[in-house]
Amino acid sequence: MTGTELTVRIWRGQEDGEFQTYRLATRAAQTVLDVVTEIQRGQEPDLAYRYACRVGMCGSCAMTVNGAPRWTCRTRVSAVARKGILKLQPLRNLPVVKDLVVDMTTFFVKWQKAKGVFEPGSVPLADFAIVKPNSAERRAVDAGVECIGCGICYSACDVVAWDRDYLGPAALNRAWTLVNDVRDRGQTERLAAVAAVGGCHSCHTHMSCTRLCPKNLAPTYAIGGLKRASARAALKVTT
Amino acid sequence: MNSALFIAQRMTAVILAFAVAIHLVTIIYAAQHGLTAGHILQRTHGNLAFLALYSTFVIAAAIHGPIGLRNILREWLGWWGHRIDASLFAFALMLLALGLRAAYGVFVA
Numbered sequence: 279m280t281g282t283e284l285t286v287r288i289w290r291g292q293e294d295g296e297f298q299t300y301r302l303a304t305r306a307a308q309t310v311l312d313v314v315t316e317i318q319r320g321q322e323p324d325l326a327y328r329y330a331c332r333v334g335m336c337g338s339c340a341m342t343v344n345g346a347p348r349w350t351c352r353t354r355v356s357a358v359a360r361k362g363i364l365k366l367q368p369l370r371n372l373p374v375v376k377d378l379v380v381d382m383t384t385f386f387v388k389w390q391k392a393k394g395v396f397e398p399g400s401v402p403l404a405d406f407a408i409v410k411p412n413s414a415e416r417r418a419v420d421a422g423v424e425c426i427g428c429g430i431c432y433s434a435c436d437v438v439a440w441d442r443d444y445l446g447p448a449a450l451n452r453a454w455t456l457v458n459d460v461r462d463r464g465q466t467e468r469l470a471a472v473a474a475v476g477g478c479h480s481c482h483t484h485m486s487c488t489r490l491c492p493k494n495l496a497p498t499y500a501i502g503g504l505k506r507a508s509a510r511a512a513l514k515v516t517t
Numbered sequence: 518m519n520s521a522l523f524i525a526q527r528m529t530a531v532i533l534a535f536a537v538a539i540h541l542v543t544i545i546y547a548a549q550h551g552l553t554a555g556h557i558l559q560r561t562h563g564n565l566a567f568l569a570l571y572s573t574f575v576i577a578a579a580i581h582g583p584i585g586l587r588n589i590l591r592e593w594l595g596w597w598g599h600r601i602d603a604s605l606f607a608f609a610l611m612l613l614a615l616g617l618r619a620a621y622g623v624f625v626a
């Protein structure tokens with residue numbers, strides 16, 4: 279594939295804007311982020327995009343690539359280009375700041391709303407909590423804790439698109455890891471928060487989040503766990 | 518509130534799964550055996566098992582349906598708060614009244 283021409287159509291502007299077309303030679307093992315960087319350095323100095331780590335850790339480089347959200351630093355052009363064409367747009371479901379950059383504020387505000395924050399309680403634990411590596415809780419935490427906050431799942435989710443109150447897969451996934459954290463002291467509030475309007479019950483189990491999460495997490499299952507946990511909590515309160 | 522509705526919806530779903538299956542099997546049986554309305558009413562008349570089954574069916578449906586509808590109205594029309602709850606409560610009562618009336622009507626006919 280090296281040496282052939284790649285056509286890259288990039289969204290320029292904000293909500294209103296248009297695609298501009300750039301052409302460049304393909305290189306071996308090139309990532310989508312490499313392409314954007316090459317265009318910005320060589321052809322379009324005011325092209326706005328985001329990245330930091332370039333190795334799949336920071337979660338800042340996500341964009342819509344040929345229709346699906348991807349982490350661009352770990353996505354090879356050869357895996358996603360269609361007939362030598364790459365179409366790059368900002369992530370869906372978040373306001374566009376400029377070109378490929380979105381405003382992630384709502385995404386993180388919803389993490390707070392879902393109580394996706396560790397709650398240590400007012401008094402520190404007297405001793406270390408003992409967490410067995412193969413306990414069900416620990417394994418549930420392991421399954422979801424590697425989230426890098428890239429927003430890909432949030433962008434992939436249709437329920438987020440049509441229900442602006444929906445907390446979204448990432449926030450609910452984080453809440454689920456905390457529900458399974460035996461040290462956490464904010465479970466009642468958390469389970470109430472994720473069961474409120476826009477919480478776990480709004481999920482339609484479409485699984486787009488689970489299909490596209492670059493860390494291979496499964497927010498859909500985490501959300502299922504929250505439905506069970508909040509139902510159990512509701513039964514306990516009423517009995 | 519949402520958790521209670523979630524539980525109610527799942528539990529009524531279990532009841533409906535059985536009730537709908539029995540309902541369908543009965544319809545197919547009646548059609549296959551050429552039962553007339555008269556034959557059917559003969560069997561349902563004064564039949565407490567029939568009344569109990571269909572009353573449970575109606576109650577489950579009157580709970581299950583409006584909860585699903587509530588989600589649809591919220592997502593598609595943005596209905597919200599007391600307005601949606603009051604409308605759907607009325608809808609549930611209507612289903613309940615019409616359904617129980619029908620079951621009772623067949624029972625006494």
Ligand code: SF4
Binds near residue numbers: 436447487498
């Ligand atoms: S499974 Fe739920 S959270 Fe994930 S994409 Fe579907 S609706 Fe959204």
Ligand code: SF4
Binds near residue numbers: 451
């Ligand atoms: S759950 Fe996956 S897709 Fe969603 S923010 Fe975390 S790492 Fe990204």
Ligand code: FES
Binds near residue numbers: 329330336352
């Ligand atoms: S640049 Fe950090 S994850 Fe892609």
